[in-house]
Amino acid sequence: MKSIRVLLADDEEELVTALVERLALRGIEADGVSTCEAAVALLREKRYDVAVLDVKLPRMSGFELKKQMVRVAPHMKFIFITGHGSYASFQEGTAEAGRPYYLLKPVDIELLVAKIREITAADGPPPEKEGAP
Amino acid sequence: MTQSNKETTVDGLRFFGRMSAAISHDLKNTLSIMNESAGLIEDLALMAENKGRPLDPQRIHQLGATIKRQIQRNDGIVRNMNQFAHSVDHSFKEIGLTANLQMLSTICRRLTDARGVAVAVTPSDPDIGIVTRPFHLLHLVWLLLAWAMDHVDEGKRLSLQARSVQDHVHLECRGIAGATAAAAFPPAPWTELLELLAARVEMDTAQQAIVAVLPRRMAA
Structure with missing residues (x-):
């Protein structure tokens, strides 16, 4: 069974901590960071399948972070989460990630899990749900 | 209204909109943290009920404290939002x-x-x-x-x-x-x-x- 590894970046640390734990309870191994620098550094150390990135991060947008991450890990898939619902932001986000992978906060965890499994499914069959509450 | 008046008015509205958008972003973030923290409490309770996984009281306390902190943060954001909104009153x-x-x-x-x-x-x-x-x-x-x-x-x-x-x-x-x-x-x-x-x-x-x-x- 193929396990999925997720790297989550959002400057709200408490959000990252809770999301990492909730994904783990659903059989998805995730690490969380609150800065762009930490995300790139971790990516150099470990292999991830999917990055879940906040659009608005300090010093660098999630879209800019994606470009840096792709240079280190070209195989990675991206899902964006945002609290910013403007049309311009929506246009940019959907252009970067595709409409289905641009999610608005607060994110429904089951939807996020479904999107993570869906986006990785092209690399192989999605794993069965394991240990879900 | 002169062209200059109009530009100043539009710039003022743009400023008001930009600050309002920043506030809404902050509110979304606090709501998200509360959403995930409450969701995690629910997850842990379900794991205890359905899978017999012991519930860690310390973790529940931490999550409760997180939610309280975010409510206080939200209160501060709304207070600033209110003060900012009233800046146009007079x-x-x-x-x-x-x-x-x-x-x-x-x-x-x-x-x-x-x-x-x-x-x-x-x-x-x-x-x-x-x-x-x-x-x-x-x-x-x-x-x-x-x-x-x-x-x-x-x-x-x-x-x-x-x-x-x-x-x-x-x-x-x-x-x-x-x-x-x-x-x-x-x-x-x-x-x-x-x-x-x-x-x-x-x-x-x-x-x-x-x-x-x-x-x-x-x-x-």
Whole structure:
């Protein structure tokens, strides 16, 4: 069974901590960071399948972070989460990630899990749900 | 209404919209944290009920504390939002300058963080009262900050402070790069806003600051 590894970046640390734990309870191994620098550094150390990135991060947008991450890990898939619902932001986000992978906060965890499994499914069959509450 | 009036009005609305969007973003974030924390409590309870996984009381306490913290944070955001919204109530009003600088710098923190710039307000004790056009003054402070972010020193730290000088108030934004050309300041589109506030702005290269000079009691 193929396990999925997720790297989550959002400057709200408490959000990252809770999301990492909730994904783990659903059989998805995730690490969380609150800065762009930490995300790139971790990516150099470990292999991830999917990055879940906040659009608005300090010093660098999630879209800019994606470009840096792709240079280190070209195989990675991206899902964006945002609290910013403007049309311009929506246009940019959907252009970067595709409409289905641009999610608005607060994110429904089951939807996020479904999107993570869906986006990785092209690399192989999605794993069965394991240990879900 | 002249073309210049219209541009100032539209710029003012744009400023109001930008601050409102920043506030809504902050509210979304606190809601998200509460959503995930409450969701995790639910997950842990379901794991205990359905899978016999022991519930860790310490973790539940932590999650409860997180939710309480976010409610307090939300309360602060809404208080600032309310204060900002009321800035358009009166054409002229006496306001506390430090309190308003702190309010605005908090509201726009997400925008300054995005640029990697830290903004600190040096409080005046007691706060300096100023009779002015509250909304236009906040707009000017934002213009000063936005300009300063484009010309910030390497340390990327700006400080805002006010001091009384006779019958005027000097509102300083420090942390400007030493080599910034004074000729480029102030930008022409600020002219009408400065007139509305009976103010002028200058560059103090020695202090690496830009300074807005405002009347202490603006005449209606």
